[in-house]
Amino acid sequence: MAARPSRETTKVFHSWLDRWDEWRAKQGNEVKEPTSYELEAERVFPGAGSLSGVDNFCALSEFAMADRSFYDPPNRDRGDFLRKNEWLTFSSDLSTDIEVNNQVWVKITEGKPRDRAVVVFHHWNARKWNSPLARFLAKRGFTVAEICMPYHFQRSRPGSLYADYMLSANLGRTLQSVRQSVWDGRKVISWLKSDGFGEISVLGLSLGSWSAGLVAAHDSSVSKAALFLTGGSLADMVWTGRATEAIRTSLAPKIGLSEFRKAWAPLDLGNYAGSMARRELDLLLVLAKRDRVVLPELARQYIHQLRDAGARPIVRELNCGHYSLALPPYNLLAGASLYRFLNPRR
Template identity: 30%
Template sequence: MYCWETRLTNEDSNRIVRPLEWGFDWVEDFIDAHGLREKLFGGRDPESLSRFEAEDAMAALNAEIVARSDAFFGYEKPTDYVLEERYPQLFPTNVRPKTLANDAEWKRKAETGEIEKAQFLRFTSPVRTKYPENDLVNARWYPAPAEKMAGKPKQAIIVMPQWNADAFSHNVLCSLFNRFGISALRLSKPYHDIRRPAELERSDYAVSANLGRTIAACRQAVVDIRCCMDWLEEQGYEQFGVLGTSLGSCYAFIASAHDARLQVNAFNHASTAFGDVVWTGQSTRHIRQGLEEAGLTQEGLRTAWASVSPFSYMERFATLTDKQVLVVHAKYDLTFIEAYSLETLKHFSRLGINYESKVLPCGHYTTGEKPYAYLDGWFLGSFVYRAFRAAARRAIPPSASAPSGREMARHATP
């Protein structure tokens, strides 16, 4: 399994080693809004700080973000929501011949009208970056059929795939949820697919050796999730969930820790510390190389990214009641190593969080391979079905009927 996982990880030849950048400018609005320049930089230009001074300043900044996380992940509701129709595109992040051929075929089908247009929710993210294309949020809309939603509260789930996912990743799950009467918004993470700047082949700016930009990407993702729920509420939806995979799992957890509306939570590959995953993960070794060459250590990186780490918000998450939680991890994961996933479960147990745990007998990349993709899909699909069904039962009279377990199994068959 380790050999298979390593081979899949090494298939991508376009990873770039980038040098360490502190990136304080990516969160300067927060720094200035809370009068932190003197405290962090002693009145100096951040660019003039030594490596050790900058590391101390980054640690202090993260502590401030965690202490003021309501403000950091707060936002003003967008006013420019719009549903647009366009042909789906793949937006690949690797340069494998098979992938590029697949991308070309989808473009050909769009040009000849062989495929149907899809609906996408677009709006301007309240968190602005230096890339206008990234700031225009994109979420493919999968509304459930009206007959499937009848007799229960309107339910919707926000789906966030893994880092460097193409635009088709997790779409099958969204279609599955529709069969359960659950609408889905498949959200493109910052710097992914149509939001990716033209200068990139991969979604590198979501996680990179620029520490501040990585923090800002997480902030934007969390706020975008919450904005999607605002739009769903405008459409009459009443109960909400979120499903995140890998990096999407981190974003989903932090969003849920800051928003009580997210009742159904599926975390597909989970860990405690953002920095530990990047430092030890097989698929992020190029990022570690750039950081290590500048003298940063694993402990330093853990502190530098504490504000985007689930462990910083676990107590907060635990205080929000009525959350139903699934945690899936892989036994032979070389990207989110199992020790960190087990640490997550220990924290959940210690805090009294009601969760289900499922273990895949594979690795991180092999989760997307048969038969493990089917097993993962069953874990996620069956949990989302049961969790939303339980939420509906709490909101409707006991006499109202709900689909049987047999019907659920029939719908979820791969």
């Protein structure tokens, strides 16, 4: 039997892990700059026009949060779907002023038998498709549909260095972008159902966990939802997270955290804990104890909200940081937890 590492060895390893996570955070933040604080309510609330005052914006947001149809794509069961080899494309039901963003791209990795599918929502500013994860699941019988989130990959805004329109100090545009990602995800699920898939799960990574969680909360077709590095309140994540410091720099002189939470109420997964607690939905949350992007206390608060609503999520806490979840052994542990969750029969 191999000897367990000493306490000192473990301390040194975790210190190195923290430094590696900080290096990754600095790398990502190099291209991010503070942008102007904007409401732009008309992007997400029809008829709002040149609405002034954050209080009015918050009132519209709280109304939208209570409106079940807010996340219902208008053409959910129909669209111009085109499948060519490993790619599925279609027009988003939510049209933006960035034309290239209005075409949705989905990378399909086929598994056999073709009866179970996993829709994957990647992290903010992802630079490549998660092919290792897709191959891992496909070899174990799951067809994987990796959806391109707004303003990423083929949908990137021309001239942008990162997905600044997906998450920013523009309150209306961020609401619009996340709503678009949910609408697009639900359209993919409709396509999968029409193609014969009976069991559909969603997997979200970091920012993608908010999209995946909102899809699961609003779409009864989803039977399992795995949320990696999630935190419930997107407003709190942006306000406290290492990766979003430039956004907070823009927000802090203009709006307080309490108002900010109300403005982004439709993006707070905790507000939909009751829907996530439905009997037909299984939940897995994978958290990083050393996370400085999505603070662990935010994740734990969300877990309490789920449990108070009657949900019984499986929770896996790993002693790593946000970025080091991608390193061994943590990526292997997370992958094993995901597979056991998706495939409890084996």
